[in-house]
Amino acid sequence: MKRLLPLIFIALFLLPPAAFAQTPADGAAIFQEKCTGCHTIGGGNLAGPDLQGVTTLRDADWLTRWISQPDKMLANGDPVATQLLAEFNNVPMPNLGLTEAEVASLLAYLENPAAVAGGATAKPLPPGDISRGQAIYLGQQALANGGPACSSCHSVGQFGLLGGGTLGPDLTHAAFKYGDPGLAASLQSLPFPTMQGVFKNSPLTLQEAADLNAFLIDQDLHAAPQQADTLFVVIGLVGSLGLLAAGHFTWRKRQNGGIRQSLINKSRQA
Template sequence: MEIMPMHVTSGLHFRTKITRNEFIFSLIGFIWLVCLPQASFSAAPSPENGEKVYQAYCIGCHQIGNRLPSGPDLKGINSRRDSSWLVRWIVEPDKMLAEGDPIATQLKQEYNNIPMPNFGLSEAQAKDILAYIAAKSSGEMPAKPVTKPQASILPTQTSENGKEIYQKICSACHTIGGGKKVGPDLKGVTSRREPSWLVRWIQEPDKMLAEGDPHATQLKQEHGNFPMPNYGLSEEQAKGLIAFIAAESGGELPPSVTTQGETKPEEQTASVAEPAAPAGDFAIGKALFEGQKPFEKGGPACISCHTTSDVGGLGGGTLGPDLTKVNSRFGGITPALVNVSFPTMRGVFSKKKLLGDEATHLTAYFAETNSKDEKPSQNFTISLISIIGFILLYILTHLIWRKRLTGVRIPLVGR
C-alpha cells in the first residue's frame, strides 16, 4: 500500500473558493453588527447636560475663567489633563487621593487641603461636564439671560442678593430643606445659631477652624473633614445670604441681621436657640439606640459604635463619638439620620436606611440626653481593668498549678 505524503498547512483551510468568501463576508457582517450599536447608540457627551451637572455640583468651588480660593480655574482644563484622568478624577476623587495620585495630591495641597468630594457621579455625567467645560472655554456655549427672582419668594433686596450667592457658591454642598449633601441642611439654621456667629462663619471659616471654634470643628469632623472654604464674601453678602436662608426656611429674619449697621453687642452674646422639642418617643428611641428594639431594615444598633451619658456601666461603643449632646450640636439631628452623610455611617446604612419614625424617636432620645454632661473617656478605665484582670488571672493560675509536679518530684528525690 502506497502512503501519500502529508501536507501540513497553517490557518483555516477551505475546500472551495465560495466557502472562503462566505466566511469572510460572515466575519465582516459579525464585526459590523457588534460595532454598529456602539457607534449608533452611544450618546455623545452633552454640553447641555454637563451644564446642569456643573451648576449642581461644581460651581461652588470652581469657575470657568476665574480662580476661587477653594478650587482651580477650569478654563482649558481639557487641554492640560488627559481625558481619562479627568473622568476618573470627577467620578472617584477620594480613591485617587487615597492611592496617592501625584496630581490629585498636589491639587489638594495647593487649595488649603480641601479634598475634592465624591458626589457619586457617573462616567457619562463626568464626560458631559468635560464637554461643557470645553465648550465654555472656547466660547461655544451661549450666555443665558439671568432671570430675576420672584419678589413673592424673596421679599427684600438683601435676600435677593443672597439667593444669587447661594446658587453660585453654596448649593453645591448644601440644601435648604432637601437634606444633607457634602455639608449640612441649612433649613432653620438662622434660628439655631446666633447671627454674629453665622456672619463670621460665612466670611472667615478658615480662621474659625484655626482658632478651634467648637461648632466649626464639629461641623468639619461630622462632614468627612471637608473644611468650609473661604470665598472672600463681605459682611453685607453674608447677611444677604442669611436673609435668603431665613426666607426659604419659612422663618423670620433675625433682627440683628440688617442691610445696614453692625450687630448689636447684646445680640452678639445671645444664647443659641435650642431646637424645637421632637415629636418622637424617648423610650422607643432609647430602645433603638441600645439595640433592645431592632431597626426595621436591619441596621446595626447605635450603641455598637456610640455611647451617651444615659448608658450605664462602662457605656457603649467607643469607635464613634459620644452622642450625648448631638441634638443641640446640630440644632436637631433628624435630617442627619434620615439622609446620612457621615462617611462611615453612609457605608453602613446605605442599604439599611432608617425610617422617618425611627429617626424621630432617636431624636427624642438625644433631646433628653442633651441635658446631661458627656462621659469622660473610658479608655483609661478599660485599660486599668484589663491590667488588673491579667494580674489576677496570673496569680490564680500560679496558685492552681504550682503543686502539680509535687507528686513527681518527691519520689525522684527519694531515689
C-alpha cells in the same frame, strides 16, 4: 430601516455627553441625597466644608477627580486633599460611587446653586431625647422604617463592652469628630457607603435622627472610654492570679520530691 440602526447607534455615541442629564436641577437632587449629610452651600461647615464658591476656589478637573474618587486622591497624597483632611478632623470624604454624568451634574449645580429654588440642605432636627436615642441605638425600640439596630455594627461607650458590633467604627466620640451641626446632618442621610446599602430604603425618621444625635452627644460627653481597658486589665489580673495559685497547688511539693530529691539523695550517697 435595518441598515439605519447601526447608524443611529453610532450617532448616539457621537452625541456630546452634554446631551445627557447634566443640569443644575439633576445635580441638586443628587446633592440633596448624597452630600447634604456632610455639606451645605452657604450654610456653614458640617463634617465637610461649606461648598459655596468652591468652583472658583478649585479648578474643574480637580473637583471632578475629587468628587469621583476622594479615597484615591487621599491615598495618593494630593496636597490640597491632605490639608483639607487635617482641617476637617481627619474625617475622610467617602467614595460615593458616582457616575461621570452624576459628577458632571453635581459640578453644574455647585457652579450655580441659585439656579435651583430652595437649594438642597439637611433639615433642622426637632429636640432629641437621650434615653429614647439609647433604646433606638440598642434596638430595644424598633426603627420606624425597619432599619437594623446601630449596635449590630457599632459599639459606643460601655455599650458593646465584650460584644457589640465591630463592622463599623466605635461611636463614643462620633459627636466630637463630626461636630455639632455635622453629626445631626449626617444622621439624617447616613452618608456612609457601607450603611447606605442598608439604610437607603429604610431611612431614619427626623425624630429618630434627633434622638440618636442626643444620645451620641451624651456618650461623647459622659462615656468613660477607658472602661473597656480597665475591664480587660481586671480580667487579666484575676486570670494570672488564678494561674499562679493553680501552679502553686500543683507544684507545691516539688522542692522536696521528684527528681530533685532523688538527685540530692544520690549526691549524699556518693
